[in-house]
Amino acid sequence: MDAGLGLHTAGLLLSFGFLVGIVGSVLGVGGGVFLVPLLVMWLQVPVHQAIAVSLVAIIATSSAVASVNIERGLANMRLGVVLEMTTAVGSIAGALVANMLPGRVVELLFSLMLFPVAGSMLFKSLRPGGPLRVPAAQAGPGPFDAVFFDPSVSAETSYTVRRIVPASLASFAAGSLSGLLGLGGGIIQVPVMNLLCGVPIKAAAATSNFLIGVSAAASAVIYLKRGLVVPELAAVVVAGVLLGSVVGIQVLYRARSEKIQLAFSVVVLLVAVKMLKASLTP
Amino acid sequence: MNTPGGFSEKRFGRLIQRTLQAGVAAAFCLVLAGWGLGLAGSPAAGRLLYAGIVALVLTPVARVGMLVYGFQRNGQPFFALASLVVLLLLLVSALL
Numbered sequence: 001m002d003a004g005l006g007l008h009t010a011g012l013l014l015s016f017g018f019l020v021g022i023v024g025s026v027l028g029v030g031g032g033v034f035l036v037p038l039l040v041m042w043l044q045v046p047v048h049q050a051i052a053v054s055l056v057a058i059i060a061t062s063s064a065v066a067s068v069n070i071e072r073g074l075a076n077m078r079l080g081v082v083l084e085m086t087t088a089v090g091s092i093a094g095a096l097v098a099n100m101l102p103g104r105v106v107e108l109l110f111s112l113m114l115f116p117v118a119g120s121m122l123f124k125s126l127r128p129g130g131p132l133r134v135p136a137a138q139a140g141p142g143p144f145d146a147v148f149f150d151p152s153v154s155a156e157t158s159y160t161v162r163r164i165v166p167a168s169l170a171s172f173a174a175g176s177l178s179g180l181l182g183l184g185g186g187i188i189q190v191p192v193m194n195l196l197c198g199v200p201i202k203a204a205a206a207t208s209n210f211l212i213g214v215s216a217a218a219s220a221v222i223y224l225k226r227g228l229v230v231p232e233l234a235a236v237v238v239a240g241v242l243l244g245s246v247v248g249i250q251v252l253y254r255a256r257s258e259k260i261q262l263a264f265s266v267v268v269l270l271v272a273v274k275m276l277k278a279s280l281t282p
Numbered sequence: 283m284n285t286p287g288g289f290s291e292k293r294f295g296r297l298i299q300r301t302l303q304a305g306v307a308a309a310f311c312l313v314l315a316g317w318g319l320g321l322a323g324s325p326a327a328g329r330l331l332y333a334g335i336v337a338l339v340l341t342p343v344a345r346v347g348m349l350v351y352g353f354q355r356n357g358q359p360f361f362a363l364a365s366l367v368v369l370l371l372l373l374v375s376a377l378l
Contacts, residue, residue, distance in 0.1 A: 056335055056339065059339060059342060060309070062342070063338075064306050067299040070295045070298055071299055073295070077294075077295075077298065077361075081353075081368060082361070082364050084346075085371070088372065092371065214368060214372070217339050217372060220339045221376045222378055224335070224336070229335055231316075231328060231334070232331060235316065235331045238313075
């Protein structure tokens with residue numbers, strides 16, 4: 001099946017990547033939350049290499065999903081490209097910092113970051129009204145105004161984007177998270193676009209997905225140049241994640257995810273504790 | 283929205299969509315070829331897998347390049363400039 005892994009391991013990684021792709025797309029958290037801990041704790045892959053694999057997987061899913069979202073008119077390309085400027089800077093900075101830090105420190109930071117991720121998933125699962133949403137402002141003259149067809153209400157939704165400067169600063173933080181820990185940054189981008197900028201949640205998620213591909217690429221290049229991307233490992237995992245994401249979007253797009261969110265928030269919490277203990281153990 | 287050059291938002295979106303699809307497809311084909319050669323025991327398998335990963339990483343770069351072209355053609359110089367800045371940042375990251 002591949003050049004360097006045994007068939008058994010490759011099969012397991014492909015299957016795992018597939019499951020991560022499905023779960024990630026259903027939960028909207030990206031695969032890195034599950035991918036990095038598993039590669040580090042199960043396969044003893046060095047954390048920098050695991051992050052590199054996660055970044056390549058983010059690029060694959062972002063590129064595949066964004067092409068669909070552009071066709072549906074969900075991704076706001078003008079907003080995306082403006083936020084990409086600070087996201088890319090953050091991503092480059094994050095990758096450079098990560099490459100200066102020892103693996104154990106990166107593992108510690110990763111495990112600490114999992115706690116708010118678990119909290120966010122728990123919050124979403126317990127919130128009776130579903131995902132966070134602010135009423136979309138009526139579209140007026142503005143460079144980022146957009147309109148998309150929302151099938152859930154069978155109508156076109158138009159919106160105006162506000163507060164682009166603070167959103168750009170938040171995008172820098174999201175990019176740093178991507179480069180430093182191999183997480184997509186959607187956990188920051190989506191609420192910021194939705195709550196701060198007034199972008200409807202579906203458009204915010206699609207635009208976030210559109211721009212995380214670029215932030216992941218900016219840092220993946222740095223990992224690639226340092227020889228931290230293991231092609232045999234990355235190819236198998238990424239193929240699995242990509243296939244899982246496509247299936248996840250097509251099949252489970254309309255699934256109610258509250259209970260799944262609740263279950264996986266507990267899983268993420270357990271992973272965070274286990275990884276934290278491992279990183280603190282001498 | 284149609285522009286004086288006849289480059290509609292729809293055509294622009296399709297250009298970006300096809301760029302992304304082409305990049306992912308090329309990467310996937312290279313990886314599949316790498317796996318095939320791996321099964322055949324060819325030493326070139328690793329190089330093809332690596333080429334597949336590089337193709338994937340370059341896909342968003344190509345997409346940003348198309349944004350520069352598309353926004354410029356669409357008469358939106360501010361967004362063309364923003365895309366160009368992102369493209370330059372990606373090139374800088376490759377030099378670090």
